[in-house]
Structures are given as C-alpha cells and as structure tokens.
Amino acid sequence: MFNLNKNKLTTLLKVQYSNMLEYRVEIALWAISGIIPFFMLNIWTSNNLNESINLSNVMLSRYFLSAFFVRQFSVVWVVFTFEEDALLGKISPYLIQPLNPFFRYFAQHIAEQITRFPFAILIALIFFLLNPESIWIPSLGLFLLSCLSTFLSFLIQFLIQSIIACLCFWTEKASSIERLLFIPTLFLSGLLAPVISFPEYVKSWIYITPFPYLIDFPANLLSGNNTNLIAGFAMQIIWISVLFPIFKKTWSLGTKKYTAMGS
Amino acid sequence: MNTKKYMKIYSLFLYTSIATELEYKTNVIIDFVTAILSLVGSLFLLTIFFQNTDKIGGWNFEQALVIQGIYTILNGVTNTWFNPNLTEIVKHIREGTLDFVLLKPIDSQFFISLKKLAPSGILEIILGFALLFYCISINKININLWFLFLSFTTLFCSIVILYSLWFLISTTTIWFVKTWNATEVLRSFLYLGRFPLNSFSLSLRIFFSIFIPIAFITTIPSEVFLGLAGLWKILLELVVSGIFFIVSRRFWLFALKYYTSASS
Numbered sequence: 001m002f003n004l005n006k007n008k009l010t011t012l013l014k015v016q017y018s019n020m021l022e023y024r025v026e027i028a029l030w031a032i033s034g035i036i037p038f039f040m041l042n043i044w045t046s047n048n049l050n051e052s053i054n055l056s057n058v059m060l061s062r063y064f065l066s067a068f069f070v071r072q073f074s075v076v077w078v079v080f081t082f083e084e085d086a087l088l089g090k091i092s093p094y095l096i097q098p099l100n101p102f103f104r105y106f107a108q109h110i111a112e113q114i115t116r117f118p119f120a121i122l123i124a125l126i127f128f129l130l131n132p133e134s135i136w137i138p139s140l141g142l143f144l145l146s147c148l149s150t151f152l153s154f155l156i157q158f159l160i161q162s163i164i165a166c167l168c169f170w171t172e173k174a175s176s177i178e179r180l181l182f183i184p185t186l187f188l189s190g191l192l193a194p195v196i197s198f199p200e201y202v203k204s205w206i207y208i209t210p211f212p213y214l215i216d217f218p219a220n221l222l223s224g225n226n227t228n229l230i231a232g233f234a235m236q237i238i239w240i241s242v243l244f245p246i247f248k249k250t251w252s253l254g255t256k257k258y259t260a261m262g263s
Numbered sequence: 264m265n266t267k268k269y270m271k272i273y274s275l276f277l278y279t280s281i282a283t284e285l286e287y288k289t290n291v292i293i294d295f296v297t298a299i300l301s302l303v304g305s306l307f308l309l310t311i312f313f314q315n316t317d318k319i320g321g322w323n324f325e326q327a328l329v330i331q332g333i334y335t336i337l338n339g340v341t342n343t344w345f346n347p348n349l350t351e352i353v354k355h356i357r358e359g360t361l362d363f364v365l366l367k368p369i370d371s372q373f374f375i376s377l378k379k380l381a382p383s384g385i386l387e388i389i390l391g392f393a394l395l396f397y398c399i400s401i402n403k404i405n406i407n408l409w410f411l412f413l414s415f416t417t418l419f420c421s422i423v424i425l426y427s428l429w430f431l432i433s434t435t436t437i438w439f440v441k442t443w444n445a446t447e448v449l450r451s452f453l454y455l456g457r458f459p460l461n462s463f464s465l466s467l468r469i470f471f472s473i474f475i476p477i478a479f480i481t482t483i484p485s486e487v488f489l490g491l492a493g494l495w496k497i498l499l500e501l502v503v504s505g506i507f508f509i510v511s512r513r514f515w516l517f518a519l520k521y522y523t524s525a526s527s
Contacts, residue, residue, distance in 0.1 A: 029444045033451040046464045052315035176293040183297060187304035193311050
C-alpha cells in the first residue's frame with residue numbers, strides 16, 4: 001500500500017510548499033481566523049472565572065496561547081479537498097500513480113503548516129507585547145514532547161478526516177459529516193475552555209474519547225500546566241492505532257466501489 | 264423596482280434551490296443534527312462559565328440565554344442565505360460567470376444574494392425562536408405589541424448589519440479574487456457574538472462596537488428583548504443598520520466598475 005521512499009517524500013513536500021507559498025495571504029487569513037482562544041481568554045480573565053479552577057491569569061494565558069499554537073499546527077482540511085477532487089473526477093489520475101493519494105494530501109498539510117509558521121509566530125509576538133507578564137520559555141524536553149503530541153494530535157485528526165473523506169466514495173458529499181464532527185471537537189477539545197474546568201459529569205467520560213488529546217493535552221504540556229504525561233501519550237497512540245486500520249479498510253473498500261467520471 | 268416581478272423570481276429561486284438541496288437528503292439530515300449539537304455545545308460552554316459565578320459582564324444565566332437565542336437565529340439566517348450565496352461570488356469571479364449575472368435584466372445584488380437557500384439553517388432559526396420563547400417565561404417578560412414591534416425591528420436591523428458585513432467582504436473579491444477565507448475570519452469573529460459585550464475587557468468592547476459590530480448584532484437586540492435598552496440604543500441600531508446597508512450597496516456598485524470579465 002505504501003511505496004514511499006525518502007525521495008518521493010521530499011519531492012512531494014517541495015512541490016506542495018511552493019504551491020502553498022503562492023497562497024500565503026490566504027494562509028495568513030486562516031491563521032488570523034484561529035485567534036478565538038485569545039478572546040476566550042479575555043472572557044475568562046475579565047470575569048475572574050479562572051479562580052474556581054485554580055489557574056492563575058498568567059497560567060491561563062499561557063494555556064490559551066499554547067492552545068492557539070496547537071490548533072494552528074493540527075488543523076486538518078483533507079475532507080474538503082478530497083471531496084472536491086472526487087466530485088471533479090481528479091481522483092482517477094491519482095489512483096493510477098503508484099502512490100496513495102493521501103500522501104499528497106498529507107504533504108499538503110505539512111507544507112501548509114510550514115507556511116503558516118511565521119504568521120503564527122507573529123500573532124504570538126503581538127500577544128506577548130500585549131501581555132508581557134505571560135512570557136515563558138518551556139524547557140527543551142517539554143517543548144519537544146509538546147511538539148510530538150501536537151503532531152500526534154494532527155495525525156489523529158488527519159486519520160479521522162481521511163476516514164470521513166473515504167465516505168465520499170459512497171455519498172459524494174462527506175463534508176457535512178465533518179461539520180457534524182467538528183462541533184464536539186470545538187467544544188470538548190479544550191480550545192474554548194480547558195478540560196479541567198468541565199463539570200464532573202463530563203470529566204468522567206471525556207478522557208476516553210480522543211477530544212482532550214487534540215488540544216488540551218498538548219497545550220497543557222507546552223504551557224507547563226499539570227497533565228498526565230504518560231496517560232496522554234498512551235491515549236494518543238491508542239487512538240492512532242485504532243483509527244489507522246479503519247482508514248486502511250475504508251480506503252480499500254472505497255477504491256473498489258469507485259467509479260470514475262463517465263464510466 | 265417592480266416588486267411583483269421580484270417576488271415571482273424569488274419564488275422560482277426557492278423552488279430550484281430546495282430541489283437541488285433535496286438531491287442530497289442525508290446531507291440535510293446530518294446538517295439538522297449539526298444544528299442541534301451546535302446549540303447544545305454553546306449551552307454547555309455557557310454552563311461552564313456560570314458554574315461558579317452568577318453573573319458574566321452583568322448578565323445572569325437566564326439573560327445570557329437570550330443572547331444565545333438571538334445568536335442561533337442569526338446563525339441560522341447566515342447558514343440559510345448568506346453562506347451559500349455570498350461564497351458563490353468568489354466562484355463567479357474566478358470562473359468569469361459574473362458576466363451572466365450582470366447580463367440578466369434583474370438587479371445583480373438581488374440575484375447574487377438570494378439565488379440559493381440551504382434548508383438546514385431554517386432549523387436553527389426555529390431552535391433560536393424556541394429558545395427565545397423559553398426565555399420569555401424564565402425572564403418573566405410581558406408580551407405586548409410594543410415589545411414585539413421593538414424586538415422584531417432590532418432583530419431585523421441586526422440581520423441587515425450582518426448581511427451588509429458579509430456582502431462588503433465578499434465584494435472585495437472583485438479586486439483580490441480569493442477572499443473565500445476572509446469570510447472565514449469574519450465568521451470566527453462573529454462567533455463571539457454569543458457572549459454579552461460586557462464580558463470582554465474595555466479595549467475589546469470598543470473593537471467589537473466599531474470594527475466588527477458584534478454589539479449591534481447580538482447585544483443590543485438582546486437588551487431590547489429584555490427591556491434593558493434605552494430608546495437611544497434602538498435609534499442607534501436603526502441608524503447603524505441603515506448606514507451599513509447603504510454602504511454595502513454603494514460599494515458593490517463601485518466595485519462593479521472595476522470588474523473586468525475573465526477574458527478581457
């Protein structure tokens with residue numbers, strides 16, 4: 001299924017990176033549209049809501065800044081691209097190539113993240129200018145761990161969306177399922193409120209779902225808030241190993257089902 | 264303008280777009296579920312905020328529900344009309360099909376703004392009104408004609424402001440071609456309309472009153488609904504919505520002068 005070597009990977013990345021640079025303004029706009037966590041922070045601190053969850057203003061601002069970063073580098077949109085390609089029949093030539101088309105999409109996402117990087121840094125700098133007391137430097141170990149967990153979070157979301165994208169082979173329009181799944185992701189991942197602030201009846205089951213590991217766990221690592229390191233990574237890896245076979249299965253079933261335009 | 268002709272055209276638009284949407288029936292059902300979940304999610308977030316406090320920005324939970332109701336209605340309106348139509352402008356300009364719109368013997372803004380309709384947003388509008396209805400009883404609001412008149416007027420004004428904002432941003436496509444995600448930026452800002460303006464710090468309050476007028480979109484209609492707004496706020500809302508509408512109209516006509524079709 002894979003046929004991937006280093007050469008192919010670097011070529012894909014190079015092509016997609018130059019492609020993404022072409023649309024850098026668009027990517028800058030995407031980066032701006034991700035600043036919701038800062039507004040949420042403003043609501044939390046302006047109303048002193050964080051006193052009840054024992055997080056100081058500074059720690060909370062670091063949390064939301066980290067959440068912003070994690071979100072920036074784990075945004076996935078493969079289902080939308082795939083749906084368009086499937087509807088327009090562009091999938092056919094990709095299927096002939098000796099490379100799974102999802103590697104192309106994967107390279108697109110990585111390239112987009114590299115393009116996004118300077119804009120995200122710029123937004124963070126503006127944030128630090130406005131809130132100089134929240135500046136912090138995470139230890140190298142924690143920084144690397146949080147990068148890893150952000151990447152794993154990206155992988156989880158990429159796999160989920162790829163599974164949904166494969167449903168295009170059956171329903172043609174799969175993006176509505178993605179919009180449905182985005183709602184729990186938005187509210188439960190910790191982007192708008194840290195998971196520790198959730199009421200008990202939610203906390204009792206949330207940690208077995210993938211949601212807290214998408215934003216909350218990497219953001220807590222990066223910002224230096226308390227979090228269960230081993231359990232977090234274990235759950236991320238468990239979810240990836242659950243989702244990957246499902247993706248493989250739907251992909252192989254879907255490609256058998258696929259009928260190209262005109263046939 | 265010939266009202267009768269436009270009414271007839273609009274009923275045709277309705278017919279064709281509903282027929283198109285029903286091609287994807289499961290999609291419509293999934294969108295309905297999404298609308299319900301989205302409201303549940305917002306209420307969940309609100310309960311987190313109110314877990315350990317009675318008031319946020321001077322609004323108690325029952326009052327904050329009104330804002331959620333208004334926001335849900337407006338979001339429904341956005342999903343039903345603005346989103347499907349105004350994101351099309353980008354496509355029209357990229358593919359040069361705006362020519363066909365301009366050649367038609369009807370107003371181009373009318374055609375572009377109302378051609379399509381996504382039925383899934385209508386459920387959100389219904390849910391929003393249901394929530395408002397519930398709010399009437401928990402906030403002990405006296406219903407009389409004057410209250411209904413003021414509430415509907417301000418709600419209408421906020422829809423006009425919202426439409427004008429969307430339309431203004433979409434119009435910039437004529438110069439920049441790809442502003443599809445500029446509306447996405449607008450969307451993420453409008454998202455904050457589900458919280459009362461006073462729950463933000465002063466600088467953000469000013470920002471949200473002037474640059475992205477969330478204050479006029481959700482906060483003032485909610486205050487009117489609760490009977491908290493003075494007459495001057497209602498008048499201000501009327502004036503602002505009038506200005507927004509006129510500016511967006513003028514801007515569209517101005518932008519069209521710069522439109523060079525795909526081949527020229």
